[in-house]
Ligand SMILES: NC(=O)C1=CN([C@@H]2O[C@H](COP(=O)(O)OP(=O)(O)OC[C@H]3O[C@@H](n4cnc5c(N)ncnc54)[C@H](O)[C@@H]3O)[C@@H](O)[C@H]2O)C=CC1
């Protein structure tokens with residue numbers, strides 16, 4: 001039987017790609033979408049969706065989850081909405097697969113507890129691209145040899161959160177492998193505020209936003225006489241879809257929350 005899926009944010013850059021991936025995957029069935037407008041319409045009534053995507057669009061999450069039987073809920077929206085959606089999905093025991101970035105540590109912890117209580121699988125993945133997950137794993141490996149590191153993430157200029165979820169997750173994984181270290185000269189001063197980037201446990205994260213970019217990250221390690229750069233580039237949003245697909249399959253057999261694809265790949 002097909003896995004029944006609800007998608008939040010279907011008109012967005014990622015949401016559109018996910019809707020089409022689900023529609024074109026034999027094992028999956030799109031049952032409804034959640035938007036912040038277009039209540040009562042069919043997805044096929046909206047521009048950019050073909051006629052056979054005649055699933056209902058809801059703006060009220062409780063109504064959506066009560067009326068539509070679903071196995072999995074995919075969220076690609078904005079952090080405040082995604083947090084509320086994830087809680088509602090867990091309360092309805094519909095397994096969330098969350099790509100939206102920008103969750104706080106407290107929110108992650110609260111959702112982890114809720115997933116446990118409801119014995120419902122949940123995956124929160126700051127990056128669904130397999131290459132990006134490998135980049136993060138390689139960075140964690142390198143960090144035990146090279147404690148000095150800076151992260152440069154580059155995204156399209158429509159991105160709302162900075163640093164990216166991927167950069168934060170990368171920094172967290174590096175933090176697990178290295179002893180805390182405040183990098184740079186102890187007396188360094190910023191003559192333009194922010195010039196040294198964001199400070200995460202002493203390592204710096206730099207966020208670049210430009211039209212023309214999609215999603216890119218470099219992790220640069222340095223030690224005496226050498227540097228090591230680990231780089232990943234997503235050229236388009238198709239790069240994320242194999243990861244979304246894998247999460248939908250895997251979350252069906254889970255009963256707890258996993259944060260980051262590196263835990264299941
Ligand atoms: N995990 C991953 O691999 C990836 C994650 N992302 C993340 O996914 C999220 C979405 O990214 P994009 O598609 O580029 O953004 P976008 O701005 O193109 O799309 C977001 C969509 O969410 C909708 N939305 C806003 N509030 C809503 C609500 N309350 N209910 C339902 N829909 C609502 C908007 O109308 C919009 O269509 C971001 O947080 C981004 O960081 C993006 C790419 C890959």
Ligand SMILES: O=C(O)C1=N[C@H](C(=O)O)C[C@H](O)C1
Nearest residue numbers: 101126127159164165166215
């Ligand atoms: O907003 C994006 O585009 C992306 N967001 C995710 C993030 O914040 O890391 C994943 C990817 O980098 C694309």
